[in-house]
Every structure is written in structure tokens, then in C-alpha cells.
Amino acid sequence: MTEEIHATPSTTPNIQTELAAQLAELMPEVIADGKVDVEKLMELLDGDVADTSERFGLFWPGKKRALRAAQEPTTATLRPDFENSKDWDHTKNVFIEGDNLEVLKILQKHYHAKIKMIYIDPPYNTGKDFVYPDNYKEGLDTYLEWTRQVNEEGKRLSTNADTEGRYHSNWLNMMYPRLKLARNLLTEDGVIFVSIDDTEVSLLRRLLDEVFGEGNFLGQFVWVTKNAARGVPPRTMLMSNHEYVIAYARRAGEVKFKGLERDAGDFGNPDSDPRGLWRSESMKATGAQNNYFTIADPKTGRTFHANWAFSEPSVKRMIEDGLVIFPDNDSGTPRQKKFIGSYLNDRKAFVTNLGWYSTENATKALMSLFGGKKVFDFPKPLDLLTFFVEQATIDDLVLDFFAGSGSLAHATMLQNAKDGGSRRYIQVQLPEPTPDGSAARNSGFRTIADLARERIRRAGSALVKEDASLSDATSNTDVGFRAYKLADTSFSKWKQSSDVELNQLEQHLLDLRESSSADDASADGLLSEILLKQGYSLIEQIAPVDVAGLNLRSVGDGVVLAYLNEHVKPTLEQLRAVVDEDPARLIVLEDAFQGDDQLKTNLAQLCKSKGIELWTA
Template sequence: MSEEIHETPSTTTNFQTELAAQLAELMPEVIADGKVDVEKLKELLDGDAADSIERFGLFWPGKKRALRAAQEPTTATLRPDFENSKDWDTTKNVFIEGDNLEVLKILQKHYHAKIKMIYIDPPYNTGKDFVYPDNYKEGLDTYLEWTRQVNEEGKKLSTNADTEGRYHSNWLNMMYPRLKLARNLLTDDGVIFISIDDHEMANLRRLSSEVFGESNVLGVVSVVNNLKGRSDDEYFATANEYLLVCAKSNERAWIGGFEADAEYRAEFKFRDQISNYKEVGLRKTGSSWRRSDRPNMFYPIYYIPQKGEFSLEHTAGAVEILPLDTQGNEGNWRWGRETFIANKATELTAREVGGRWNVYVKMRDMVNGKPRTVRPKTIWLDSKYDTGSGKRLIKDLFHGEVPFDTPKPLALIKDAIAIGAGPDAIILDFFAGSGTTAHAVLALNAEDGGNRKFIQVQLPEPTPDGSVARRLGHSSIADVARQRIVLAADRIANERSGGLDLGDAVIDLGFRSYSLVDTSFTKWQQASDVDLNQLEQHLLDLRDSSSADAASADDLLSEILLKQGYSLTEQIAPVDVAGLNLRSVGDGVVLAYLNEHVKPTLEQLRAVVDEDPARLIVLEDAFRGDDQLKTNLSQLCKSKGIELWTA
């Protein structure tokens, strides 16, 4: 019967065990007595393995511990927060309040390889405090202690003064496990944009090379965000920050272009029956331009000026054209013979310049029916990226108040999303701050009718006493971010009603809010030296599936669905079947009975099975120890081809 009943896992995936299982499948000979034989693995890799004494890499105190923090499973879950949500029943957007290290672990099950783009603006290492639990080895327990503020010291901070010996190490230890987990979430063509200043730029690039692979660091953009420069800097007036861009795979990565300005469009001054175009030389320039570099790309092209025709064979009246530079040095064409033959009738032209004939490709202003875009440059210089623009916008949204001092410019993140994600992508930001990324997603969708979705993660960092945010009633930065999303959505809705024309496009302006909590199901978590009376009480408490903090059916279902691999935006509704109150997921694809206090009858369960869901979930304690009832339900499900899960 155990093979016919699936048990919901109590923790997230154990990444160390999963990696060992993958090694066992690839190289079974390296597994001995259930463990990885490292020496055997070295033998098999042989020449591919680096010298353990002299090798290149980024090393710092605490690195191994930081890696273990990423691999350690968690019992944490996400609890629905209906009160702080907007359009819960229809939205596909998500806002999560909690420590992003734990949240990233929870997202692995469903969102693995589903996130097209990640944007993060992590804490800059400026000699101040990180508002993150300082002992992530304990993971969720330390996080909960911090958020509840029950320790004697008040909120726990990881102090990182620049006078401390582990100044850079502390920052790297915070970033390393988060980037490791984030990479798993990216699609094969996914990219991540990381905002950073010069304090950790060099270390971040080396860290990213290790996590994503050196070849997958696509580039660094210098964003001029203060054209005047910061006058209080010691040697140079800093005028810029950086965007480091990495990919899951540089071979599959997609980076789009920006809309062309009027000056660029004016370059397309020629026109034929197809479109406007400009001429680009067919002879290769730049690297690998010599004939010896690509000998197969050196060949004569014959052109008949009277007819405007090209050929690879000499005919009467044709001129021979070779890929020669102005000094007569032999080069090569950018097209091979097959490409030349396929495109010579419509995509080539030739002109005589200074007594020498040149062949040109018609670079068209339209590509696949859309205006040609411009490849992003490595310097972004525009007043819209100025740091002051972010503060002005949030002040405008909050009716003249500024509840968050350092919001990122909206245009910066909009432009990053525009080139990094398609119109149907999921965009993740796990250092959400004031919620600028969510605002950018909503704004872009409103502009082009896209269906981008966001996932925002923000630590419930308390707002300072006496601050503007606290005066406005926001006890945490997460509160500020949620309110900003609501205000931005309201403004976009008003603009649409005022004449913003997107046809029949429906813009998702809501979000589901969740909070990070410990599991709603009891678990064994007592120390060996526990007092006997406490141990007895804990054993009594374990009789029930759900914890003593009165988790609701929605709380339980949310955790079960997450641990079974469902998304955070499944359509859920209460249904009654034969007197039983159940939850229906995806219009009945999944049915869940979550009342451990009322034991169902076999006839009631038979009626539930007759609803023919693909999966049925029943709390283990709903059977109240009746193994016969459980066995009968298992047989009913088996006869109908229904997966039976317990929790």
C-alpha cells in the first residue's frame, strides 16, 4: 500500500544528496558504501582536474560554510497573507515577506528553471550593517528569532564595519549561497542583472564567474547615476554604479535591444521595394579579417553594373570584386557562398568608390516585421537613471512623503527588463527594497500589453523609529514595498481609464502576499538533553499533524502544494462534496481534505473519488488511526487512476 500512497516531503530538497545521486548516475564507480569516493573521482577526471596546490579562484574565510547554507534543507514554508494582497483570486504576481535565503530554497521545487530574468540590488558593502540574520547556519530558527525580536540584543544584525578583518568575507558569505540558489531558478536562456557599486564590484565579478561560469558573465554596464559626481568622495567624484549581467548559458542567453532614436533611424536613408535600409560592407572588419583567418570565406564575387546582378561565375560585362582592404590586403567576406547565393537577389548592392568596387549588405530598419533595435552599450548615460529620479517618483506616489530613502530609478529596471525578459516572462527580485522591480513590471505591461509576472522577496526589516515610513503606518520595509505596488497599480489603472490604449489587453495589477513561517506540521525537533516533562508534552503534541498555532486550511494547503511542486498562484476554491469541506485546486484537478478533527466516512470518500481529480490530498490524522479506511481509500484511488497523497 505504501507504493500507492505518496507522502508529502517535510523539507525542501537536500541538495548535497541530490548532487551525489547525479554523480552516481553519471559515474557509478565513484560511489562506495553509499558515499562519494573523492580519490576515485580525481582519477577519472585526471587531466581535467585542477592542481589542488596551485589553482586559480576566489577564496575567503567562511566559503565552505556559506555553501552548506545553500545546500541545507529547510522546513520553512510560505503562509498566505490575504489581508495584504491585491486581487488574490486573479493575479499571477507574488510578494513574499521573509529571509531570501530560505525563500529561494522554497522556490526551488516549482520554479526551478522557470525564471527568465532576475534583478537584484543587494546591500552595498559600505561599512554599515547588513540587515540579515548573522548566523545563517541555523537558517530558519535564527531568522524567526530575528523577526520576532525575542533576543536580549533586540534585532540581530550582521555588523560589517570596514575596520573588521572579515569585511569583504562577510559580504561574500551573504551573497554566495543566494546566488547559488538563484542560478537554479533561471531558465536555460535566463539572465541575472546585479546592481553594485565599486566597493565589491571586483569580488562580485569573480564570485559570479564561479557561480555561473566565467564564460557566462555577459558584461558589465556602467550606469551614470550622478552626472555631477559625489563631491564628498575622497579622490574622484563618483558618478556611476554598475550592472553586472550573467547568464545561465551564454550559448542560449538572449539580450534584446533598445528602441532606436531618431538619429539612428535617419541612417536608413536608402529604400527598395521591401523597406528602408543602410549599407554595411560585406567585407569583414575587426578581428579575424584576414584571408588566412577564414580561407573559405575568400572568394570572388561578380557584379554586372548594367543589370545590378550578382553571381559567383564570371559573365560578360561583370566586374570581379574581392574582399581587399584599401591597401590591397586580402581579407574575407562575412557571408559564405551558400548565404551569398540565398540573399544576392534582394539583400546586396554594390558601388564603385574611388575606382574600387565594394559589396554592401542591405541592413534593414525592420526585422521580422518590427523596427530594428539597437544593441545595448556598456555605458548607460541618461538623466532618467539619476538616483534622484527614484526618490522623486516615490515621493509623488506617496503624496509628497518619502518612506524609503534609496529607491532605484524606475527607468533603470524597466530598461533592464526590456532587454532581459520577453513579454511573458517571470521576473524575480529577492532584494525587493521599495518594490521598484514590481513597479517596473506593471509599467512595462501597461505600455506594451505584455504579460510579465513578478516575484518579489523582501526581509521584514523594521523601519526606524521616528521615520517617515513609521509615521505613515509602515512597520517594515516590506510594508512600504507592498503599499508602493498598490499605489503604482492604482495610478496605472487611472491612466488606462484616462485613455491609455492597449486594445483588449488585460493588465494584471495585483499580487499575492505570503510570509515566511516555520512548517505548519509538527516535527521532531527536541535536543537530547530535553527535560522529561517537556519530552512527554512534545510527544503528546505530535499526535496532531498541524502545529498548535491554529494553521488554517489555506495555510496547510499552501505548504502542501509548495512541497509537492505547485506554484504560488494556483487557483484554489472551497468545495463541498458529500458533506465534506474540501479545497479544489485548478478546477478540481486536485482535491484536498484538510480537517484532521473530523474523520470522513468511506461513503464520503467514495463520493470524493467519484469527482475524479488527478490527485487527492488527505491529512494523515484525518484517518484518526483507521488503517482500514486508509487502505480502502487507497484502493478506490487506484481503481480510478488517482494519485493519493498524505501530509
């Protein structure tokens, strides 16, 4: 009956293995004894293979290890944090506390190709704000140790000073696996915006070229952070008062931005044209067109010879339609009428210079939410982020896995309130400790994640207070969020990796004799982990239900039913009653059978007769 029972996968997808499987589908001849025959692959690709002795690319110490960090599956999970959530039952927003590398792996199953826009403001590698493990080991163990969930001593952190021999390499090793995983989450028409300063902008461009492809580069936008100080001579020739936002697409040809509103201030109607407001624009060609011919004013007979932007038949039709304005003298040039309707519909896609966005005003806006206290340094301006949110999304999902103080979540709610959009966000933030003696720590915020959650709560409350319509149930503006925390798996049978030491493996096997799930794991925590590993989202509607005396969890109004009590063995009659509820999928904790294989087999037969998928964990 094993074919009738589906086992919940213990880890996130093994990306390396999946790539090999895709390669086997495309070119089965390169697979030999279950492995990729590299020589055969190179033979088939032939002229498409680069000369390994001379090739262009970005290389640095640790790059291969960084790639493996992205490919290594994780058994980690996300546990519901009801206490720190806001409006859990109704919100579609998510805030995750945890290391973003592990979280990005967890998100791969459900959120693959589902996120329209990613914005990140990663560490700028200034030599003091860049946190990285001193042993450069990525993974859940590092995160748990750093957050003191495992080792009371914690792990030492490096500030990556510029005297460090691998100053830039360390930063690239941190960014590379995260960007690789992030790309997988973007929709085909999705975009990523990355904030950066002069320190790493050149390397970031090359790194993004490698991850997303040069052809998917959309632009490197400059924004002014502050006005230069007057009367103060700079120490160098240039004063840095700008930062960058680099934009790449999953597929550049699929991207469509909303476009910029056009300035209609110079339109008028001096001749009372019934077609409405208009302005005049040059008719001369600006490029290499070869449209030299003469046109004549039908009223005065004056002629004008030039290289025109339109063909001779087109100009003739424009004159007949009254769309050409002729000058009063021979020295002038005919111009075309451009009516405001067609002008406003002709929207530009984007700009290369974003102008000035005040970081000082961003700080003041955040301080206003916290009673005038400066609880966070250098938050991004909300109007800068709402600009990106407005341009790239409307009813879509946005992600920030370097959430900081939660600026993107705030901007998303603001833009939804402004244009009625129904955007949702996922925020990921490491529980980095706030500095001792800081305004944030003195205000009770132990970590940046604590601060970000409170910022989002207060920003949402402020929006509702400003606009009473937002509290109406029909409003699209969602000001709540579900909170989750990164944690180790609740299933002991999934915990060990292939490089576990022998004595640890022996103890692990002994532990399995007793139970496969942790005794302190809640039903909600277990179900959250199981659903994630089966490919469900973080916003599934879950409710407790009672069937024949069994306490179950219902997912999506009964589409999925889950029995997760290992201490109470259900009877066959009780399970029959559960099957009669006719869910599409039934999940039963393996330990709930308490070793009764006959009960498990009978349940499998019942599910098969009803067309129900039976899953165990």
C-alpha cells in the same frame, strides 16, 4: 498498503543528497555503502582534477559554512497573507515577506528552471546598510528571532563596519548561498542582473564566475547615477557618479535579447530609389581580410583598388544590383547602399554602457506615489529596470529576492502596459524595520516589506488610472499580487532538526501524541504548505467545495482535492463520494483518520481502483 499512499516530504529538497544521487547515476562505481568514494572519483576523473596545492579560485573565511547554508534543507513554509494581497483570485504575481535564503529553498521544488530573469540590488556593503546575524548562523530560527516571532529580545545585528576583520568575508558569506540557489531557478536561457557599486564589484565578479561559470559572463554594464557637481572640487582625483550592473546567463549560448531599436534618422532617398530609404556605408575591410582587388565604375571607367569587406564576386553582384555608389572624383571611395529595412532588422544584442539614469528622478517618482514623502532612500530608476525587463523577457517570470521598495514589480507592470507582455513577478523582501522617525515610519509603514507592498498597490492603481484599457478583463497587465509570509511549519512532526537537544526531542515526541498539525493552523495555511512541498506553485487556483457533507479544498478545478479537518473524522461512505469526484490527486490530513488504520487502508484501495494518487501529510 504503504506503497499506495504517498507521504508529503517534510523539508525542501536536500540538494547535497540529490547531487550524490546524480553522481551515482553517472558513475555508480564511486558509491560505496551509500557514500561517495572520493578517492575513486578522483581516480576516474584523473587529469580533470585540479592540483589541490596550487589552484586558482576565490577563497574566504566561512565559505564552506556558507555552502552548507545553501544545502541545508528547511521545513519552513509560506503562509497566505490574504489581508495584504491585491486581487488574490486572479493575479499571477507574488510578494513574499521573509528571509530570502529560506524562501529560495522553498521555491526550489516548483520553480526550478522556470524563472527567465532575476534582478537583484543586494546590500552594497557600505558599512551601514548591511544587516547580518552576529553569530553568522543562517536559517529559519535566525529569521524568526530577528522578526521577534520567537524571542522578544530579538537578535543583535551587525552593521559590518569596515574596521571588522572579516568585512568582505561577511558579505561573501551572505551572497554565496543565495546565488547558488538562485542559479537553480533560472531557465536554460535565463539571465541574472546584479546591481553593485565599487566596494564589492571585483569580488562579485569572481563570485559570479564561480557560481555561474566564467563562460556565462554576459557583460559588466556601467550606468551614470548623477551628473557631477559643477564648481565643487572633489576630495580625490575621481568623483564616483556611477554604479554597475553585472549580467550572467545560465547558458550563454541560449540567451537571446530583444535588441536595441536602431536610429534611422540619417536615412534618405536622394535618387528616388524605388526600394525606399537608404544610407551609404563604407565598403572597405576593417579587419584582417585579404580582399585586395580593383573595381571599376561602369559609367565613368574610374578604377578603385583597396582591401574590400566583400569578395570580388559579391562586389560584382552589388554593382549589377545598383547597390554601389561611386564617387565623382578619383580621391573618393565607393560606398554601398544600405536600405532601412535590412538595417532595422539587423538588431544589436546589447550595449556596454547604459548611459545616465537619474536616481534623483527615481526618488521623485516614488515620492509622487506617496504624497511627496520620501519614504525610501535610493530606489532604482524605473527606466533602468524596464530596459532589462524589455530586453530579457516578454511572457516570462521575473524574480527579485532583494526587493527593497518593489521597483522591479513596478517596472514589470509598466513594461507589460507598454508592450502588451504578460510577464509575472516574484518579489522577496525581509521585514526590515523602517528607521524610527523616518517618513516611512511616520506614514505607518513598520517595515520595508509593508512599504513595498503599498508601493506596488499604488503603482498598479496609477497605471489603471492612466490607461482605462488596463481595467479591462482582457488586458495582459496584471496589477495585483498574492502576499505570503515566511513561517515555521504548521506540522509539529516536521519541526525538529537532527541537531536538536535531547530534552527538546523528548518534548517533541510528547507533543506528537496529541497532533501532528498546529491547532491554530488554518486550512488554507496547511494546504499552502502541503502544495509547496509537493511541488505546486504559489498561484494555484483554490476554492472550498462540499462533498457528502465534508468541507474540502479544490485545487485547479478539482484536479486535486484536499481534506484538512483533523477534528472531523470522515466516514468511508463520505470518502467514497470524494473518490467518485475523480480527482487526479487526493490529499488527506493524517490526523483526520484519528488512528483508524482500517479507514485509511480502505481509502487507499478506493483510490487505487480509480487511479487516484493518495497523499497524506
